[in-house]
Amino acid sequence: MPHSLRPAERGAGAFGESILLIGPGAALLIGAFLFPVGQILVLSIVPPEEGLSIWTNFARFFEDDYYLRVAWRTFRLSVIITLVTAMIGFPLAYVVARTPRVVGYTLLLLTVLPLMTSVVVRTFGWIIALGRGGPVADLLSLAGLGARDATLLHTETGIVIAMVQVLLPFMTLTTLGVISTIHPHLEEASRTMGAGFYRTLRHVVLPLSVPGLVSGSLLVFALSISSFVTPNLVGGVRLPVMAGAIYQQATSTLDWNFAAAQSTLLLAAVLGLLIPYLALTRRRHG
Numbered sequence: 001m002p003h004s005l006r007p008a009e010r011g012a013g014a015f016g017e018s019i020l021l022i023g024p025g026a027a028l029l030i031g032a033f034l035f036p037v038g039q040i041l042v043l044s045i046v047p048p049e050e051g052l053s054i055w056t057n058f059a060r061f062f063e064d065d066y067y068l069r070v071a072w073r074t075f076r077l078s079v080i081i082t083l084v085t086a087m088i089g090f091p092l093a094y095v096v097a098r099t100p101r102v103v104g105y106t107l108l109l110l111t112v113l114p115l116m117t118s119v120v121v122r123t124f125g126w127i128i129a130l131g132r133g134g135p136v137a138d139l140l141s142l143a144g145l146g147a148r149d150a151t152l153l154h155t156e157t158g159i160v161i162a163m164v165q166v167l168l169p170f171m172t173l174t175t176l177g178v179i180s181t182i183h184p185h186l187e188e189a190s191r192t193m194g195a196g197f198y199r200t201l202r203h204v205v206l207p208l209s210v211p212g213l214v215s216g217s218l219l220v221f222a223l224s225i226s227s228f229v230t231p232n233l234v235g236g237v238r239l240p241v242m243a244g245a246i247y248q249q250a251t252s253t254l255d256w257n258f259a260a261a262q263s264t265l266l267l268a269a270v271l272g273l274l275i276p277y278l279a280l281t282r283r284r285h286g
Contacts, residue, residue, distance in 0.1 A: 037267070043260035057261035067245065067262070074242040075269070077156060078225040081163045085220050086213055088164065089171030093212075094205065096172070097179040111172050119166060123230045126162040127153065130234065154236040162234045163224055170223065171216035178212030179205065218274055225270060242266050 045054040053059075061067050092111065096104045114122060130136050130152040137150045152158035182205060190200040228243035235241065240248070242262065249259035 040260045040263050043257050044264040046257050048255075048257055057258050058265065060258060061261060061265060070240050070245050071242055071265075071269075073156075073239065074225055077159060077163075077231070077241070078221050080160055081167065081224045082217050082221045084160060084164050085167055085171045086217055089168055089175055089216060090206075090209065090213060092168075093172050093175040093179050093209075094201070096176055097182075098184070108176075111169050114165065115169050119229055120233075122166060123162060123233045126158070126165070126230075126234060130158045130161070153234065154238050156235070156239060159231050159235045159239065162230050163227065166227075166230055167220045167223055170219050174216035174219060175209060175212040178209050182208050214277075218277065222270055222274065226266065 044057055047054060047056045092107070096107045096111070098104075099107070128134055132151045132153075134151075136152055140150055152161065186204055186208075187200050190204045191197075195203065226243055227241070228247060231239070231241045232244045232247075243266075246259045246262045246266070249255045249262065
């Protein structure tokens with residue numbers, strides 16, 4: 001009979017197997033993410049001229065009111081988009097999870113179907129819908145909320161509408177995954193104890209759905225704050241966002257160092273918000 005392996009040998013073998021398993025993924029992560037991000041970080045601290053500080057590019061950002069306004073607009077719109085998406089995505093996910101299978105699958109298909117279309121195509125569709133003489137203008141005119149030639153193009157409202165439609169599937173799917181694990185007997189027990197539908201939804205379903213809402217909110221916020229195509233096409237040059245400002249610096253003025261500094265600040269802002277958010281929600285909800 002073969003002798004059993006010693007603990008040290010078993011540990012070395014397990015370590016080698018672990019390296020083989022995580023090696024391809026780690027190499028892909030380093031090559032496709034960490035290396036480009038590292039290049040951006042290096043570019044951001046390269047001064048435009050000799051004798052200047054490595055913080056010159058970052059100081060330029062904070063000294064110019066234009067870039068501060070762009071950053072504030074980007075952050076504010078991302079928060080609004082996340083809130084609106086959560087308010088629509090949670091009820092939609094609940095309906096998909098609790099309705100009969102045929103109805104739920106149909107709603108789920110309609111929710112996921114836009115992901116099959118290019119975001120550029122969807123954005124051009126919103127340009128037509130939000131423009132003068134479009135369906136949205138007709139609806140506003142019928143409701144007495146605006147003239148027939150009204151337009152939501154080049155407005156923050158138009159950006160929010162288009163971005164919510166683009167990002168709604170991400171919020172709905174992440175929340176649906178959690179709601180599907182909530183047993184209907186919990187809601188039945190709440191109704192048996194005298195709670196109505198909305199009270200049960202608020203005190204039973206919503207608290208148990210927090211992990212899904214948190215995951216969806218993080219995903220939607222990260223995607224919206226870094227989005228380029230939809231805000232630039234719908235908002236136009238009048239309402240630039242951070243991604244558009246970075247693109248402008250990198251392609252038009254060829255100021256790659258300042259564009260890298262803006263990218264670094266955007267990444268730092270996202271991490272500075274998401275990491276404490278994750279830590280607090282993990283501590284509270286596990």
